[in-house]
Amino acid sequence: MKDTYKENVRTWVREYLSLTSYIDTQSANLNIRSNIPFKGNNVYILFVAIVIASVGLNVNSIPVIIGAMLISPLMGPIIGFGYGLGTNDTRLLWMSIKNLAVMVVISLLASTLYFLLSPLEVDNPTELLARTNPSIYDVLIAFFGGLAGMLEISRKDKGTVLSGVAIATALMPPLCTVGYGIANLNWQYAGGAMYLFFINSVFIALAAYIVTKYLKYPLVEEKKGRQWRLLITYSFLILIVIVPSVFSGYQIIMKNQFTKSARHFVKENQSVGSTFIYDYTIDTSEKPYVLELRLAGERLTEEGKEKLYQAAESHGMLRKQLVFRDEATITVQRLDEKEIMRDWIASIEKERQSQEDTIRVLRARVSEAQEALALLALPTEQLTMELKTQWTQISDVTLARTPDQGILVVLKVQKKLHKDEQARIENWLKVRLQSDNIKLIIDN
Numbered sequence: 001m002k003d004t005y006k007e008n009v010r011t012w013v014r015e016y017l018s019l020t021s022y023i024d025t026q027s028a029n030l031n032i033r034s035n036i037p038f039k040g041n042n043v044y045i046l047f048v049a050i051v052i053a054s055v056g057l058n059v060n061s062i063p064v065i066i067g068a069m070l071i072s073p074l075m076g077p078i079i080g081f082g083y084g085l086g087t088n089d090t091r092l093l094w095m096s097i098k099n100l101a102v103m104v105v106i107s108l109l110a111s112t113l114y115f116l117l118s119p120l121e122v123d124n125p126t127e128l129l130a131r132t133n134p135s136i137y138d139v140l141i142a143f144f145g146g147l148a149g150m151l152e153i154s155r156k157d158k159g160t161v162l163s164g165v166a167i168a169t170a171l172m173p174p175l176c177t178v179g180y181g182i183a184n185l186n187w188q189y190a191g192g193a194m195y196l197f198f199i200n201s202v203f204i205a206l207a208a209y210i211v212t213k214y215l216k217y218p219l220v221e222e223k224k225g226r227q228w229r230l231l232i233t234y235s236f237l238i239l240i241v242i243v244p245s246v247f248s249g250y251q252i253i254m255k256n257q258f259t260k261s262a263r264h265f266v267k268e269n270q271s272v273g274s275t276f277i278y279d280y281t282i283d284t285s286e287k288p289y290v291l292e293l294r295l296a297g298e299r300l301t302e303e304g305k306e307k308l309y310q311a312a313e314s315h316g317m318l319r320k321q322l323v324f325r326d327e328a329t330i331t332v333q334r335l336d337e338k339e340i341m342r343d344w345i346a347s348i349e350k351e352r353q354s355q356e357d358t359i360r361v362l363r364a365r366v367s368e369a370q371e372a373l374a375l376l377a378l379p380t381e382q383l384t385m386e387l388k389t390q391w392t393q394i395s396d397v398t399l400a401r402t403p404d405q406g407i408l409v410v411l412k413v414q415k416k417l418h419k420d421e422q423a424r425i426e427n428w429l430k431v432r433l434q435s436d437n438i439k440l441i442i443d444n
Contacts, residue, residue: 024156025217031153032083033092035076038099042073046103049073050110053172054179058120066167074103074171078201079150082208085230089220093230100201104175111179134196136249139242142200145169146207154215169200195244202241206234255284261315262291269311274298292323299326383432391425393417406437416444 038046049071056064077100084092149165174197181190262282270277279294291312300308309319384397396412409429411417417425426440 023154023215025154025215027156028154029217032076032080035073036080036092036096036099038073038077038102043106045071046073046106047110049172050107050176050179051114054111054114054118054176057173057176057180058115058118065173069166069170069172070163072166072172074100074107075149075166075169075204077103078171078204079146079153079208081201082146082150082205083212083217085205085234086209086212087217087220092220104197107172107175108179108182111176112182113179115180115183133192134199134245134248135252136242136245137252138196138199139203139245142169142203143207146204147211149204150208150211154211169204171197171200174200199241199245202238206238209234255289258282258284258289258291258317258321261317265291265312265315265317266293269308271297272300272304272307275300275304288318288321290321290323291317292325294325300324386432387411387425390428391417391421402437402439404437406439407433407435408439408441410441410443412443417442 049068052071053065053068056062056068077096080092080096081100084090084096145165145168149169152165174193177193178190178197181187181193259282262280266277266280275295275297277293278296281292281294283290283292293308305324308322312319312322380397380399383399387394387397391413393413393415394411395414398408398410398412400408400410402408407429411425422440422442426438429438429440430436
């Protein structure tokens with residue numbers, strides 16, 4: 001019973017994992033060989049695809065770049081190389097290498113020419129930069145993409161897998177980026193992008209070789225010595241290609257880990273006393289990586305800095321990786337209770353003295369105003385009595401100020417006064433009122 005169960009499980013697994021009934025090696029062989037030659041329409045299609053991809057990179061448009069990758073015929077010689085290696089077909093190997101080399105040259109010429117003539121500046125070249133720093137993750141994408149592509153070519157009923165493989169492995173954009181680097185004499189861009197294209201080509205071909213051997217495609221030549229020499233050479237090439245990508249992948253992991261730790265650190269230490277972190281910047285462009293903290297509130301004390309340093313160390317960061325920007329902080333001087341009371345009493349005394357000075361000034365102004373009013377007041381009643389005593393013909397006296405600060409005197413008399421008598425009265429008024437600006441009017 002137990003043996004029957006095991007056999008059923010094996011049968012079920014074989015049924016689901018077996019590829020025999022879904023593979024057409026003869027059709028796949030013809031398909032692969034027909035896509036290797038680079039002549040006629042393929043030349044123009046490649047040129048057009050390169051220009052489209054270059055435009056997409058120039059304007060930073062992902063949909064345009066994807067469209068160019070779907071048009072490109074670059075995949076054919078790369079799959080052909082892996083297939084030729086797996087079937088021990090030396091002639092197919094060299095034909096694939098030759099055609100791929102021609103394709104690369106034409107692609108570089110087209111992309112370089114485009115970027116030399118294009119008037120557009122690449123202000124935010126995120127898609128270009130994405131092709132200049134390949135890592136082990138690009139190796140994985142190329143390898144598994146190549147596996148999917150070769151399995152798709154090998155099966156009887158073709159689907160849309162090859163389109164997805166063309167997009168995922170991205171053979172066109174690196175060549176366009178190399179052209180951009182050459183046109184702008186930016187050899188770092190050119191070298192990084194060429195390395196990415198080399199990674200994609202090598203590991204797509206490796207995947208095609210593995211699938212070819214796994215599906216037991218028939219060998220073209222039985223010269224095993226030559227095949228082993230090719231395999232050793234190719235293995236050495238793979239080793240050379242993969243080592244820098246592993247190092248680059250390690251750098252990506254370290255940058256990602258530092259960024260993650262920095263974000264958690266800031267989130268957990270948003271404020272320290274009366275100081276708080278209102279913004280931060282993570283710089284991983286150079287080593288050691290730096291977390292720049294922008295502070296606000298009170299200026300961070302030495303105790304506060306020590307607390308942040310210890311928190312950073314608990315997140316796996318070094319003290320020298322923290323940079324404090326405290327331009328937005330202020331320094332607050334702390335006082336004890338005696339100093340606060342002394343300052344409070346001094347401020348009250350200062351305020352009292354200021355109030356007394358204000359009162360003194362106001363009193364002086366009031367006195368000046370009273371004196372001015374006293375000067376402006378006219379002694380009409382007293383003056384009338386004095387005038388009537390000296391000149392009995394005067395019956396009434398009216399005094400008034402004139403606009404020019406003079407004094408108008410109106411005398412109502414019972415009988416007419418002589419001119420010399422009027423002059424005497426006017427002179428008497430000037431002395432009595434202490435003003436030379438006297439205007440005398442006689443009302444008979």
